[in-house]
Amino acid sequence: xxxPKRANRKIKDKDYELIQAINSGQFDRFPDLVKRxxxxxxxxxxxxxxxxxxxxxxxxxxxxxxxRYLKDFRYETKFKNWLYRVAASSCLKKRRKSxxxxxxxLSLDEFFPQDxxxxxxxxxxxxxxxxxxxxxxxxxxxxxxxxFTLPEKYRLVIVLRDIEGFSTAETAQILNxxxxxxxxxxxxxxxxxxxxxxxxFENE
Amino acid sequence: MSKDEHDHKHxxxxxxxxxxxxxxxxxxxxxxxxxxxxxxxxxxFVCLQTLKRTVDLCKQAENRPIPEDFxxxxxxVIQSMxxxxxxx
Numbered sequence: 001x002x003x004p005k006r007a008n009r010k011i012k013d014k015d016y017e018l019i020q021a022i023n024s025g026q027f028d029r030f031p032d033l034v035k036r037x038x039x040x041x042x043x044x045x046x047x048x049x050x051x052x053x054x055x056x057x058x059x060x061x062x063x064x065x066x067x068r069y070l071k072d073f074r075y076e077t078k079f080k081n082w083l084y085r086v087a088a089s090s091c092l093k094k095r096r097k098s099x100x101x102x103x104x105x106l107s108l109d110e111f112f113p114q115d116x117x118x119x120x121x122x123x124x125x126x127x128x129x130x131x132x133x134x135x136x137x138x139x140x141x142x143x144x145x146x147x148f149t150l151p152e153k154y155r156l157v158i159v160l161r162d163i164e165g166f167s168t169a170e171t172a173q174i175l176n177x178x179x180x181x182x183x184x185x186x187x188x189x190x191x192x193x194x195x196x197x198x199x200x201f202e203n204e
Numbered sequence: 205m206s207k208d209e210h211d212h213k214h215x216x217x218x219x220x221x222x223x224x225x226x227x228x229x230x231x232x233x234x235x236x237x238x239x240x241x242x243x244x245x246x247x248x249f250v251c252l253q254t255l256k257r258t259v260d261l262c263k264q265a266e267n268r269p270i271p272e273d274f275x276x277x278x279x280x281v282i283q284s285m286x287x288x289x290x291x292x
Contacts, residue, residue, distance in 0.1 A: 027287050031279055038278065042270040056274045060281060067285055112219055113247065120250040127250075127257040131264070140266045147265065162262040168229065187223035194258040 010075035019079060023071050034063055037080075040164070041087050047159050048091035050148055058090040065090070077173060084164070085174045088156060095152065104151050111191035126201040139200075146196040150189055157182055158189035214241065215248055222255055 010016075015036070021029045041062055045055030065086050073082060113119045126134060147155060160171045161182070172182045218238050224230050225238050242249040 030282060034278060034282065038275060039267065039270050042274075043267040046268060047265075052271075056271075059270075059274075060278055063278060063282060064285065067282055108220060112216065119247045120254075121246055123250050123253045127253045131257075131260055134261075135264060139261070140264065143261055143265050147262070158262065162259055163265050168227070183224055183229070187220070190223055190255055190258055190262070193262060194254050197258055197261065198254065 011078055012075070013078040013080070015079040016075065019070060019073065019075075023073075030067060033066070037083060038063075041083070044084070044087055044159065044164065045091060047144075047147060047163070048088075048152070048155065049094050054094050058087065058094055061090045061093075062087040078170075081166070081170050081174055084160065084166070088160075088174055091156075092152075102151065103153075106151065106154060106188040106192055108188065108191075111188070111195060124198070124201065126197070142197070142200050143193075146193050146200075149196070150192055154185050154189035154192065157185040158193070161186050162190075215245060218248060219251065222252055223259075225252070226256055226259060 015033070018029060018032055018036075022033065038059060041059045042055055045058040046052065049055050049058060062083070066083060069086075073079065147159070150158065156175060157171060160166045160174060161168070166174065168179050168182050168186075171177075171186075172179045175182070177185075218241055221230060221234060221238065225235060230238070238252075242252055
Protein backbone atom coordinates (compact mmCIF):
# COMPACT_ATOMS: atom_id res chain seq x y z
CA UNK A 1 0.00 0.00 0.00
CA UNK A 2 1.34 3.42 -0.80
CA UNK A 3 1.08 6.25 1.65
CA PRO A 4 -1.29 9.01 0.63
CA LYS A 5 0.59 11.88 -0.98
CA ARG A 6 0.79 14.95 1.17
CA ALA A 7 -0.65 17.95 -0.51
CA ASN A 8 2.16 20.30 -1.44
CA ARG A 9 0.28 23.36 -0.39
CA LYS A 10 2.32 26.54 -0.20
CA ILE A 11 1.74 28.74 2.80
CA LYS A 12 1.13 32.20 1.42
CA ASP A 13 1.82 34.46 4.38
CA LYS A 14 2.53 38.20 4.38
CA ASP A 15 6.12 37.58 3.27
CA TYR A 16 5.21 35.38 0.30
CA GLU A 17 5.31 38.03 -2.41
CA LEU A 18 8.52 39.58 -1.15
CA ILE A 19 10.28 36.22 -1.03
CA GLN A 20 9.00 35.35 -4.50
CA ALA A 21 10.42 38.65 -5.76
CA ILE A 22 13.83 38.08 -4.14
CA ASN A 23 13.97 34.51 -5.41
CA SER A 24 13.14 35.66 -8.92
CA GLY A 25 16.29 37.77 -8.91
CA GLN A 26 15.25 41.04 -7.30
CA PHE A 27 18.05 40.94 -4.73
CA ASP A 28 17.63 44.65 -4.09
CA ARG A 29 14.41 43.71 -2.25
CA PHE A 30 16.33 41.75 0.39
CA PRO A 31 16.81 44.84 2.61
CA ASP A 32 12.99 45.02 2.81
CA LEU A 33 13.07 41.62 4.47
CA VAL A 34 15.83 42.81 6.82
CA LYS A 35 13.82 45.89 7.70
CA ARG A 36 10.79 43.76 8.46
CA UNK A 37 12.56 41.52 10.96
CA UNK A 38 15.85 43.04 12.17
CA UNK A 39 14.30 44.72 15.20
CA UNK A 40 12.53 41.57 16.35
CA UNK A 41 15.52 39.34 15.74
CA UNK A 42 17.83 41.73 17.57
CA UNK A 43 15.64 41.59 20.67
CA UNK A 44 15.29 37.83 20.35
CA UNK A 45 19.09 37.62 20.19
CA UNK A 46 19.44 39.92 23.19
CA UNK A 47 17.08 37.80 25.25
CA UNK A 48 18.91 34.64 24.33
CA UNK A 49 22.49 35.91 24.51
CA UNK A 50 22.15 38.88 26.89
CA UNK A 51 25.28 40.44 25.42
CA UNK A 52 24.60 43.10 22.75
CA UNK A 53 27.60 42.13 20.59
CA UNK A 54 26.52 38.48 20.65
CA UNK A 55 22.98 39.50 19.73
CA UNK A 56 24.32 41.45 16.74
CA UNK A 57 26.36 38.43 15.65
CA UNK A 58 23.30 36.19 15.75
CA UNK A 59 21.21 38.65 13.75
CA UNK A 60 23.92 38.94 11.11
CA UNK A 61 24.42 35.19 10.91
CA UNK A 62 20.68 34.65 10.66
CA UNK A 63 20.25 37.06 7.77
CA UNK A 64 23.31 35.73 5.95
CA UNK A 65 21.92 32.21 6.24
CA UNK A 66 18.54 33.40 5.04
CA UNK A 67 20.25 35.11 2.11
CA ARG A 68 22.11 31.90 1.23
CA TYR A 69 19.22 29.49 1.65
CA LEU A 70 16.13 31.51 0.79
CA LYS A 71 16.00 29.92 -2.67
CA ASP A 72 15.47 26.55 -0.96
CA PHE A 73 12.56 27.81 1.14
CA ARG A 74 9.50 25.83 0.06
CA TYR A 75 6.73 27.74 1.91
CA GLU A 76 5.92 24.63 3.96
CA THR A 77 5.69 26.86 7.03
CA LYS A 78 5.25 30.55 7.48
CA PHE A 79 8.47 32.33 6.55
CA LYS A 80 8.63 33.83 10.05
CA ASN A 81 8.68 30.36 11.62
CA TRP A 82 11.52 29.30 9.35
CA LEU A 83 13.38 32.54 10.14
CA TYR A 84 13.14 31.94 13.88
CA ARG A 85 14.31 28.38 13.42
CA VAL A 86 17.46 29.77 11.80
CA ALA A 87 17.76 32.45 14.51
CA ALA A 88 17.26 29.99 17.39
CA SER A 89 19.91 27.73 15.96
CA SER A 90 22.29 30.69 15.67
CA CYS A 91 21.63 31.69 19.30
CA LEU A 92 22.21 28.15 20.52
CA LYS A 93 25.54 28.03 18.69
CA LYS A 94 26.52 31.27 20.39
CA ARG A 95 25.89 29.66 23.73
CA ARG A 96 28.22 30.85 26.42
CA LYS A 97 28.32 29.61 29.93
CA SER A 98 26.16 32.02 31.84
CA UNK A 99 26.57 32.63 35.52
CA UNK A 100 23.14 34.25 35.46
CA UNK A 101 21.37 31.29 33.96
CA UNK A 102 23.22 28.03 34.56
CA UNK A 103 21.82 25.07 32.63
CA UNK A 104 19.60 23.06 34.90
CA UNK A 105 16.31 21.25 34.92
CA LEU A 106 13.39 23.01 36.57
CA SER A 107 11.17 20.56 38.39
CA LEU A 108 7.53 21.17 39.12
CA ASP A 109 8.06 20.33 42.78
CA GLU A 110 10.21 23.37 43.40
CA PHE A 111 7.28 25.63 42.53
CA PHE A 112 4.65 23.87 44.58
CA PRO A 113 4.34 25.20 48.15
CA GLN A 114 6.27 22.80 50.35
CA ASP A 115 5.24 23.94 53.79
CA UNK A 116 2.24 25.57 55.29
CA UNK A 117 3.82 29.00 55.60
CA UNK A 118 4.25 29.14 51.82
CA UNK A 119 0.63 28.36 51.01
CA UNK A 120 -1.03 31.63 50.01
CA UNK A 121 -4.36 32.54 51.53
CA UNK A 122 -5.16 35.57 49.39
CA UNK A 123 -4.41 36.98 45.97
CA UNK A 124 -1.53 39.46 46.34
CA UNK A 125 -1.97 43.09 45.37
CA UNK A 126 0.33 42.77 42.34
CA UNK A 127 -1.93 40.21 40.75
CA UNK A 128 -5.07 42.23 41.42
CA UNK A 129 -4.33 45.82 40.50
CA UNK A 130 -4.82 47.02 36.90
CA UNK A 131 -1.82 46.18 34.75
CA UNK A 132 -1.28 49.78 33.63
CA UNK A 133 -1.05 50.93 37.26
CA UNK A 134 1.45 48.23 38.06
CA UNK A 135 3.79 48.75 35.13
CA UNK A 136 6.77 51.05 35.50
CA UNK A 137 10.35 51.13 34.23
CA UNK A 138 11.73 49.35 37.28
CA UNK A 139 9.27 46.50 36.88
CA UNK A 140 9.97 46.20 33.14
CA UNK A 141 13.69 45.95 33.97
CA UNK A 142 12.89 43.35 36.57
CA UNK A 143 10.95 41.27 34.04
CA UNK A 144 13.83 41.39 31.57
CA UNK A 145 16.25 40.47 34.38
CA UNK A 146 14.06 37.56 35.44
CA UNK A 147 13.90 36.26 31.86
CA PHE A 148 17.72 36.35 31.69
CA THR A 149 18.01 34.15 34.74
CA LEU A 150 15.94 31.35 33.21
CA PRO A 151 17.96 28.36 32.02
CA GLU A 152 18.29 28.57 28.25
CA LYS A 153 15.97 25.79 27.17
CA TYR A 154 13.12 27.26 29.20
CA ARG A 155 13.95 30.80 28.14
CA LEU A 156 13.78 29.85 24.46
CA VAL A 157 10.27 28.50 24.91
CA ILE A 158 8.83 31.35 26.97
CA VAL A 159 10.36 33.98 24.68
CA LEU A 160 8.88 32.33 21.59
CA ARG A 161 5.48 31.70 23.20
CA ASP A 162 4.81 34.68 25.45
CA ILE A 163 6.94 37.42 23.92
CA GLU A 164 7.13 36.58 20.21
CA GLY A 165 3.59 35.20 20.22
CA PHE A 166 4.12 31.87 18.46
CA SER A 167 1.60 29.11 19.14
CA THR A 168 2.53 25.87 20.88
CA ALA A 169 2.61 24.01 17.55
CA GLU A 170 4.74 26.70 15.89
CA THR A 171 7.18 26.79 18.82
CA ALA A 172 7.44 23.00 18.69
CA GLN A 173 8.21 23.21 14.99
CA ILE A 174 10.81 25.98 15.42
CA LEU A 175 12.63 24.13 18.19
CA ASN A 176 12.06 20.62 16.87
CA UNK A 177 10.30 19.56 20.06
CA UNK A 178 6.99 17.84 20.71
CA UNK A 179 3.96 19.97 21.63
CA UNK A 180 3.92 18.27 25.03
CA UNK A 181 7.54 19.21 25.66
CA UNK A 182 6.86 22.84 24.75
CA UNK A 183 3.94 22.93 27.19
CA UNK A 184 5.99 21.42 30.03
CA UNK A 185 8.87 23.85 29.52
CA UNK A 186 6.55 26.84 29.17
CA UNK A 187 4.71 26.05 32.40
CA UNK A 188 7.92 25.68 34.37
CA UNK A 189 9.36 28.84 32.86
CA UNK A 190 6.26 30.78 33.83
CA UNK A 191 6.33 29.37 37.37
CA UNK A 192 9.99 30.33 37.65
CA UNK A 193 9.20 33.89 36.57
CA UNK A 194 6.19 34.02 38.86
CA UNK A 195 8.34 33.10 41.88
CA UNK A 196 10.89 35.66 40.80
CA UNK A 197 8.27 38.41 40.53
CA UNK A 198 6.66 37.31 43.78
CA UNK A 199 10.01 37.75 45.51
CA UNK A 200 10.38 41.19 43.94
CA PHE A 201 6.95 42.40 45.04
CA GLU A 202 7.26 40.95 48.53
CA ASN A 203 10.58 42.70 49.11
CA GLU A 204 9.56 45.97 47.53
CA MET B 205 -9.95 23.98 51.96
CA SER B 206 -7.49 24.50 54.79
CA LYS B 207 -3.79 25.05 54.26
CA ASP B 208 -3.09 21.58 55.67
CA GLU B 209 -5.01 19.97 52.89
CA HIS B 210 -3.15 21.73 50.15
CA ASP B 211 -0.77 18.93 49.32
CA HIS B 212 -3.84 17.15 48.04
CA LYS B 213 -3.16 15.02 44.96
CA HIS B 214 -5.85 16.78 43.00
CA UNK B 215 -4.22 20.18 43.60
CA UNK B 216 -0.94 18.82 42.29
CA UNK B 217 -2.63 17.39 39.21
CA UNK B 218 -4.29 20.69 38.44
CA UNK B 219 -1.15 22.68 39.25
CA UNK B 220 0.49 20.93 36.29
CA UNK B 221 -2.21 22.08 33.90
CA UNK B 222 -2.63 25.73 34.84
CA UNK B 223 -0.67 27.13 31.89
CA UNK B 224 -2.65 25.01 29.45
CA UNK B 225 -5.79 26.30 31.11
CA UNK B 226 -4.67 29.92 30.66
CA UNK B 227 -3.78 29.21 27.03
CA UNK B 228 -7.16 27.60 26.28
CA UNK B 229 -5.46 24.36 25.39
CA UNK B 230 -7.50 22.07 27.63
CA UNK B 231 -10.68 20.26 26.71
CA UNK B 232 -13.99 21.26 28.24
CA UNK B 233 -13.95 18.55 30.90
CA UNK B 234 -10.49 19.53 32.16
CA UNK B 235 -11.45 23.22 32.16
CA UNK B 236 -14.57 22.59 34.17
CA UNK B 237 -12.58 20.47 36.61
CA UNK B 238 -10.20 23.37 37.25
CA UNK B 239 -12.98 25.95 37.49
CA UNK B 240 -14.86 23.82 40.00
CA UNK B 241 -11.72 23.21 42.05
CA UNK B 242 -10.57 26.82 42.30
CA UNK B 243 -13.97 27.92 43.54
CA UNK B 244 -13.22 26.10 46.80
CA UNK B 245 -9.43 26.01 46.89
CA UNK B 246 -7.93 29.40 47.73
CA UNK B 247 -4.26 28.40 47.26
CA UNK B 248 -4.96 27.06 43.75
CA PHE B 249 -7.00 30.16 42.91
CA VAL B 250 -4.12 32.38 44.06
CA CYS B 251 -1.69 30.30 42.06
CA LEU B 252 -3.77 30.69 38.91
CA GLN B 253 -4.14 34.45 39.38
CA THR B 254 -0.44 35.05 40.00
CA LEU B 255 0.48 32.86 37.06
CA LYS B 256 -1.92 34.75 34.83
CA ARG B 257 -0.44 38.07 35.93
CA THR B 258 3.06 36.73 35.26
CA VAL B 259 2.08 35.89 31.68
CA ASP B 260 0.51 39.35 31.25
CA LEU B 261 3.68 40.99 32.55
CA CYS B 262 5.91 38.86 30.38
CA LYS B 263 3.97 40.00 27.32
CA GLN B 264 4.85 43.59 28.26
CA ALA B 265 8.61 42.92 28.17
CA GLU B 266 10.20 45.88 26.43
CA ASN B 267 12.18 45.83 23.24
CA ARG B 268 15.33 47.82 22.69
CA PRO B 269 15.89 49.64 19.41
CA ILE B 270 18.48 48.03 17.16
CA PRO B 271 21.68 50.14 17.11
CA GLU B 272 21.72 52.24 13.92
CA ASP B 273 25.40 51.53 13.25
CA PHE B 274 24.78 47.83 13.37
CA UNK B 275 21.72 48.05 11.15
CA UNK B 276 23.79 49.94 8.57
CA UNK B 277 26.67 47.46 8.81
CA UNK B 278 24.25 44.56 8.39
CA UNK B 279 23.04 45.95 5.05
CA UNK B 280 26.60 46.48 3.88
CA VAL B 281 27.55 42.91 4.72
CA ILE B 282 24.52 41.58 2.85
CA GLN B 283 25.24 43.86 -0.08
CA SER B 284 28.71 42.35 -0.37
CA MET B 285 27.39 38.79 -0.53
CA UNK B 286 27.62 36.97 -3.87
CA UNK B 287 24.19 36.88 -5.45
CA UNK B 288 22.58 33.46 -5.65
CA UNK B 289 21.03 32.29 -8.86
CA UNK B 290 17.23 32.37 -8.67
CA UNK B 291 15.47 29.21 -7.56
CA UNK B 292 15.00 26.79 -10.43
